[in-house]
Structures are given as structure tokens and as C-alpha cells.
Amino acid sequence: MASGPLSGLKIVEFAGIGPGPFCGMLLSDLGADVVRIDRKGAGRGSKFDVTGRGRRSIALDLKSPAAVEACLKLMDGADAVFEGFRPGVMERLGLGPDVALKRNPKLVFGRMTGWGQFGPYAKAAGHDMNYIAITGALHAIGTEDKPVPPLNLVGDFGGGALYLAFGLLAGVIHARATGQGQVIDCAMSDGAASLMAMFYGMKGSGMWGNDRRTNLLDGGAHFYDTYQCSDGKWISIGSIEPQFYALLLEKTGITDPAFANQMSREAWPDLSAKLATVIATKTQKDWCDLMDGTDVCFAPVLDLDEAPKHAHNVARQTFIEVEGVVQPAPAPRFSATPGQVQGPPPAIGGHTESALLDWGFSGSEIDALKSAGAV
Numbered sequence: 001m002a003s004g005p006l007s008g009l010k011i012v013e014f015a016g017i018g019p020g021p022f023c024g025m026l027l028s029d030l031g032a033d034v035v036r037i038d039r040k041g042a043g044r045g046s047k048f049d050v051t052g053r054g055r056r057s058i059a060l061d062l063k064s065p066a067a068v069e070a071c072l073k074l075m076d077g078a079d080a081v082f083e084g085f086r087p088g089v090m091e092r093l094g095l096g097p098d099v100a101l102k103r104n105p106k107l108v109f110g111r112m113t114g115w116g117q118f119g120p121y122a123k124a125a126g127h128d129m130n131y132i133a134i135t136g137a138l139h140a141i142g143t144e145d146k147p148v149p150p151l152n153l154v155g156d157f158g159g160g161a162l163y164l165a166f167g168l169l170a171g172v173i174h175a176r177a178t179g180q181g182q183v184i185d186c187a188m189s190d191g192a193a194s195l196m197a198m199f200y201g202m203k204g205s206g207m208w209g210n211d212r213r214t215n216l217l218d219g220g221a222h223f224y225d226t227y228q229c230s231d232g233k234w235i236s237i238g239s240i241e242p243q244f245y246a247l248l249l250e251k252t253g254i255t256d257p258a259f260a261n262q263m264s265r266e267a268w269p270d271l272s273a274k275l276a277t278v279i280a281t282k283t284q285k286d287w288c289d290l291m292d293g294t295d296v297c298f299a300p301v302l303d304l305d306e307a308p309k310h311a312h313n314v315a316r317q318t319f320i321e322v323e324g325v326v327q328p329a330p331a332p333r334f335s336a337t338p339g340q341v342q343g344p345p346p347a348i349g350g351h352t353e354s355a356l357l358d359w360g361f362s363g364s365e366i367d368a369l370k371s372a373g374a375v
Helices: 019-029 065-076 089-093 097-103 128-133 153-178 188-195 197-205 242-252 265-279 284-291 311-316 352-358 363-371
Strands: 010-014 033-039 056-060 080-083 108-113 182-187 224-228 234-238 298-301 319-322 325-328
Touching: 010 019, 010 065, 019 033, 019 080, 019 108, 019 153, 033 065, 056 065, 056 352, 065 097, 065 363, 080 153, 097 108, 097 182, 108 153, 128 153, 128 188, 153 182, 153 188, 182 188, 224 265, 234 284, 242 265, 284 298, 352 363
Parallel strands: 010 033, 010 080, 033 056, 080 108, 108 182
Antiparallel strands: 224 234, 234 298, 319 325
């Protein structure tokens, strides 16, 4: 039996890349029964496909009418379904929300795209960087010289997968209360724009400018930035509040009166250079010995090999191993209904028969699908 607050929730996922699988992982980690529809003949799957963990895979040939009907029957018994195809693809397959909601009026139908279901860019290809580029987010992140893509964290996973999971669950709550399902149009560009809410507020108030590394939270302030140590490693300092800033000066031994002008933007470049010189006199470990656990607002900058071994992450079991692959543990944490990884990433089609049986298909129906070449 799956463990987690979403235990009993039934989700159909149409296999995709990037944010779709991550959304499925989040739901599965918290106990949902997520069945993934994979393309028949798509390959074998891999234990390194971390975002594919914890669900079962059914391999179907969606060009087969029998397979399409099987998908619709799965959606008949689901609380929610989500897909990440370009607008119109599901409709051409005969699996669009118009058909699915007519059969199951309580169904929540999640649609994940970069640009959304409508708008001038809706049918264009794109990737994370493109989706956040039109929101102001990409322009705000980077060096003085150029914007820098912040991995796929802001568009795919933050603006996409998290908003889709949030939307699906909100839709399910509404459907259970009213009996009415609906379509969730989850555009990564919309989500990324939403993530920028605080910064648009700061821009409106005059506290934020368009020039990178001139602002409070983009590395422009000397007290909110990363600094290289004598061993080539890095530390992060975020001493915004006056009492934390005073502690930073104490721990670094800085007595230069120029540092009293903490919020003088004109002084920030010079103070950043001075602080960099001080930080470069010690190793990362030296600074950890001085600042770890203090109110400086400090942490070492760790790489992907170091992070799972950090004492805080070890204490909280933030990382786990699944089939020898180090990966993040389920989050967030629940006191009464803790989540768990329900299993490793599945082999494609590895659960076709067992999952169909669990979701209400009879043995004769599965045999018919096999005979039709649909599975």
C-alpha cells in the first residue's frame, strides 16, 4: 500500500520529458497511484531516470483505436490526468478533454506546455530558457555581461511541474466537492511569471532596477553574494538584516568604516571587492568553522558530490539511494502521512498487465488489446 497524504488518488500520466515526469514524481512520492502511458517500443527505461521513479508503466500504441479506448477507460477511473504535448495533439489522438470529460465529468485534465494552450507562441517549440525569457526572470539572472540560464529550475520545474501539481490537486478538491472536473492550462511561462511576483512588486516600488548585479538579491549587494575562498571553493553570504550584517563583520574581522554604509548602492561594488579579498584569505572549511550555524546567514556552496554528504542533509536524510543512484528524498514532510519513494523508475511497459488489472480491466479485455497489437 502506498504511503503518503495522496494515497488513494489515481492519476494517469502521458509520458513526456522534463517537467511532466517531475510532476508525476512529486505526486507519486506523496502516495498517489500514478500510471504512466508510454509509447509502445519506446525503449527499456533506466534507473538513472530519477524523475520517473515510483509509478507503473503501461506501453500502448496510441495509433491503435483499441489503445485509445484503453486510455479513455483508464481516465474513466482516474481522479486526474496530465499530458505535455503541444496544443491539439491529444485531440488528434481522440484523447482530448472534450472526450474525456464527457465520459468522466469529475476528471481533472492537466495540460502542461511551455507557452500555454493559446497565444501567439502556443504552437511553437521551446525550452525552459525560452519560457522564462519572456517573463523578465531570465533577464534578471546572470552576470553584468549576460543573462545566465538558472538550470531548468525556474521554467520547467518551478513554473511548470510545481504549478501543475498544485493545479491538479486544487482541481481534485473542487471536483470532489462539486462533482465538476475541469481543464488545467499550465503554461511554464505563466508559472515563471508568477514566481516573479515579489520582484515585480520591488520594481514597482523603485527598489529593483533592470541592470543585473545592481540589486539586493541578484549579487549586486556585497552582503548577498557568493565568494571564492583560498582553496578555490565558494561560500554564500546573505547577511541582509542589520544584526546579521554586524555579525558578518565580526566573524570576518572587518573594521573598515566604509562597511557601515551597508545599504548604499553606490558603495556596493567597492565593498564587494574588499569583502572578496578578505574571504580569499581562508579556505572554505575555515569559514565553515567560523560561521556554520550562526546568524550570519551562511552556507558553503557544495557541488553535487558534496551536497548529499553535508551534515545537515545527512541528519535530515535529504538524499537517499535507489538502486545505487543518489537522489533527493520526497518533500515536503508530513507528520502523520509521510511520503516515500514507491519504487525505482519502471521499465517501459513493465506493468502493462498488472496495472490494467488493478485499474479494472478484465483478463479478456487485456487479451483483446494484445491481439490487436495495442499493447
